[in-house]
Amino acid sequence: MRVRQVPVPDLGHIDGKAWVDQQRRPYVSDGVAYVPVRDGYACEQVLPRRAPYTGRGFYLVGTIAVLQGTEPTDAETAAIQAWKNPSGILWIRSYRGAERIPDVRVMAGKSGEVCHRELGISYYLDPAQVMFSQGNRSEKIRMMQVTGEGERVADMFAGIGYFTLPVARAGGRVHAMEKNPVAFRYLEKNIAANRLEDRVTAGCGDCRDLLDGRYDRIIMGHFDAPLMLDHAISHTRPGGTIHLHAAGARPPLLPEGVPGSLCEAGTMRRIKKVAPHRWHYVLDVRVR
Known part of the structure; x- marks a missing residue:
């Protein structure tokens, strides 16, 4: 790739320059951007073609690389370090308890608070302390699409604001509830960082105790949600609609004991695989 070297703070000064190849992204290293140059213009350097990454799968939360599944080898960790140069590499073995606390090991670098950008929203978190699921992106988009302007929405398991923030951005008035005090602290920070204080009311505690009045829409983004469906229905x-999240080998059904006169099952979606023969599902429950 033919490039010119530009200090990162000066990138704003080259917008619109005729020599910049707008079809390719600059490569940044140590505060210097290597900006692609269009044919017919002089370059300062020719970078060799970068080989594609073929190593183990991972995802980035801010500047931290996260792996799940089996323990990564030293070679796998080194390959990720060479490819993305993240500030840290975490192996998350599982999530513990109802508060979904990561069981984590730092494989390289360090963990700490980062800002993760998704769908135009800023999420502050430390992925070694609280959960963040990349696989829920499509469901976040759908929640933004189905939420009506001014709808009263309850997010019973809000976490750091995974669904709260997109729904509020889409026009919902959200009552966000979170039991984990660390996640709740990030929830409050993220509400403020995205300037959504006028659309979100947050409470820390058991969502069954915090539900207040009636809602047009309730999001139950926890795999234990079917055990609490009766609280949401009432x-x-x-x-109105309840978005019931669950995990299993087969799609969830309405729990036994829930009268059909109160609600009916609607659309079912399979979101992602969470373990061998185990999937994350979302069932829309319509309340009569």
Whole structure:
């Protein structure tokens, strides 16, 4: 790749320059951007073609690389370090308890608070302390699409704001509830960082105790949600929708004991694989 070297602070000064190849992205290293140059213009350097990454799968949360599954080898960790140069590499073995606390080992670098950008939203978190699932992106987009302007929405397991922030950005008035005090601290920070204080009311504690009045829509983004469906039904307006998350080998059904006169099962979606023969599902429950 033919490039010119530009200090990162000066990148704003080259916008619109005729020599810049707008079809290719600059490569940044140690505060210097290597900006692609269009044919017909002089370059300062020719970078060799970079070989594609073929190593183990991972995802980035801010500047931290996260792996799940089996323990990564030294070679796998080194390959990720060479490819992305993250500030840290974490192996998350599992999530513990109802508060979904990561069981984590730092494989390289260090963990700490980062800012992760997704769908135009800033999420502050430390992935070694709280959960962040990349696989829920499509469901976040859908929640933004189905939420009506001014709808009253309850997010019973808000975490750091995974669904709260997109729904509020889409026009919902969100009552966000979170039991984990560390996640709740990030929830409050993320509400403020995205300037959504006028659309979100947050409470720390057991969501069954915090539900207040009736809602047009309730998001139950926890795999234990089916055990608490009766609480959600009693706080949903007739004609409202509950988005029930669950995990299993087969799609969830309405729990036994929930009267059909109160609600009916609607659309079912398979979101992602969470373990061998185990999938994350979301069932839309319509309240009569």
